Amino acid sequence: MKKKISKGLAELLEKRKCFKLVCGAGNEDAAEVEKLVYLYASAGANYFDLSAKEEVVLAAGRGLERAGKTHKEKFLNVSVGIKGDPxxxxxxxxxxxxxxxxxxxxxxxxxxxxxxxxxxxxxxxxxxxxxxxxxxxxxxxxxxxAPKPLSKVLPPLLRLGLDSFELHAVTQDEESAFSQWKELESDYGGMLSLCIDRSRLGDKQLLARINRFMEKRAPGSTIIQADGAPMSGCDDFASTTLQALATAQIVYRSALPVYLMLSGGTNSKTAKLAKFFGIRFHGVALGSYARKIVSRYIDREDFLTNKAVFSKARTIAEKLVNSSLRYMG
Ligand code: SF4
Ligand code: SF4
Known part of the structure; x- marks a missing residue:
C-alpha cells in the first residue's frame, strides 16, 4: 500500500514551526549522520534531510532513539537528485x-x-x-x-516509512527532472518536496516549472524548498542567504497551496530576514552552517560518551534552532 501524507509532518508545517537539519544529500557517512540527528533532535530540530542510502536512514533512526524521540514527533526526508545536480x-x-x-x-x-x-x-x-x-x-x-536510477534507489527506502522524499530539480534539463518527479509521485504517496533555485532559471521560468510540477498535486502534499546558494561556504552573513529569500518570495507570491521551506545558504540570519521582508514560510532548512558550528564536537571520538562535550554542542545547536523558530509563525 502506498504511503499516505504524514499527519504529524503536515501539522508541523501548518504550525510554521519546522526546523530541518540538512545532514547533506551527499553525506553518506552514517556515523556522522547518527551524531548530527542525535544532537539536533535533542536541540529542538524536528525534520532531517538525509542522503538516499538505507544505512544513512537507519543511522538517523538511531540518532532519534538516542535523543529519546520518535518518528511521531521528528520527521525524516530523503533527497534524490538528477544528473548534474551538485x-x-x-x-x-x-x-x-x-x-x-x-x-x-x-x-x-x-x-x-x-x-x-x-x-x-x-x-x-x-x-x-x-x-x-x-x-x-x-x-x-x-x-x-552519477546518480543511481530511482528504480534502484527507491525500493529499499520505501520500506523504511520515510515522511517525505525531495527531488533536487536544479537543472536546465527539465524533462529529466519532470520524469523523476512523476516516478516519485507514482511510487510514493507521502509528502514530496521540490528543491529548486534561480541559478539556472529566470524568475518566470522558475515559477512555470513549479506550476508544471504542481499540476496534479493535492493541496498540502508538497513542499517547495526555495533553494538559494547551496553549499554556500557556511558563512553567517545576511548576503549569503539573500538568494534563498529571493526564491522564497517568488513562491510565496504565487499563493500556490504548498508548504514553503527556505534553504541553501541559510544561516542564523535567514528566518529573521524572511520575516523582515514579509515572506510567510513554513520552515527553514539549514545544512552547511548548522553542521559547521558543531563540527569540532561531532568530530570527537568521545562525542557520544562525553556528556560535557555533548552538552556544549547542544547549547550551540539550541541557540541556532531557537533563533530560527522565534521568527516563524
Ligand atoms: S570541497 Fe566540496 S567537492 Fe571538494 S571534496 Fe570537499 S566537499 Fe567534496
Ligand atoms: S589542489 Fe593540489 S593537492 Fe589538491 S588535488 Fe589539486 S594538486 Fe592535488
Whole structure:
C-alpha cells in the first residue's frame, strides 16, 4: 500500500514551526549522520534531510532513539537528485595532483580530502560542492555526477516509512527532472518536496516549472524548498542567504497551496530576514552552517560518551534552532 501524507509532518508545517537539519544529500557517512540527528533532535530540530542510502536512514533512526524521540514527533526526508545536480555529485582527484595541499582549506567538510600521493577524496563525506576543484592549480579534480536510477534507489527506502522524499530539480534539463518527479509521485504517496533555485532559471521560468510540477498535486502534499546558494561556504552573513529569500518570495507570491521551506545558504540570519521582508514560510532548512558550528564536537571520538562535550554542542545547536523558530509563525 502506498504511503499516505504524514499527519504529524503536515501539522508541523501548518504550525510554521519546522526546523530541518540538512545532514547533506551527499553525506553518506552514517556515523556522522547518527551524531548530527542525535544532537539536533535533542536541540529542538524536528525534520532531517538525509542522503538516499538505507544505512544513512537507519543511522538517523538511531540518532532519534538516542535523543529519546520518535518518528511521531521528528520527521525524516530523503533527497534524490538528477544528473548534474551538485547535491548528488562527488569530487575525484586524478593523477595530475602535485600534492600542493591547496584543496584542503577550500573544503568545508572535515576529512573529505585526505593527504597522500596523490591526495584522495573520501567519497562518503564529499558533498559535491566543487570548492576544491576551483582552487586546484593542476585541474586534477573532477566533479562527477552519477546518480543511481530511482528504480534502484527507491525500493529499499520505501520500506523504511520515510515522511517525505525531495527531488533536487536544479537543472536546465527539465524533462529529466519532470520524469523523476512523476516516478516519485507514482511510487510514493507521502509528502514530496521540490528543491529548486534561480541559478539556472529566470524568475518566470522558475515559477512555470513549479506550476508544471504542481499540476496534479493535492493541496498540502508538497513542499517547495526555495533553494538559494547551496553549499554556500557556511558563512553567517545576511548576503549569503539573500538568494534563498529571493526564491522564497517568488513562491510565496504565487499563493500556490504548498508548504514553503527556505534553504541553501541559510544561516542564523535567514528566518529573521524572511520575516523582515514579509515572506510567510513554513520552515527553514539549514545544512552547511548548522553542521559547521558543531563540527569540532561531532568530530570527537568521545562525542557520544562525553556528556560535557555533548552538552556544549547542544547549547550551540539550541541557540541556532531557537533563533530560527522565534521568527516563524
Ligand atoms: S589542489 Fe589539486 S594538486 Fe593540489 S593537492 Fe589538491 S588535488 Fe592535488
Ligand atoms: S570541497 Fe566540496 S567537492 Fe571538494 S571534496 Fe570537499 S566537499 Fe567534496
Amino acid at each position: 547535491h548528488v555529485s562527488k569530487a575525484v582527484i586524478g593523477s595530475a595532483c602535485i600534492c600542493c595541499g591547496k584543496c584542503l582549506p577550500a573544503c568545508q567538510v572535515q576529512h573529505a580530502i585526505l593527504r597522500g600521493k596523490p591526495y584522495k577524496v573520501q567519497s562518503k563525506r564529499c558533498i559535491g560542492c566543487g570548492a576544491c576543484a576551483k582552487v586546484c592549480p593542476e585541474k586534477a579534480i573532477t566533479i562527477v555526477s
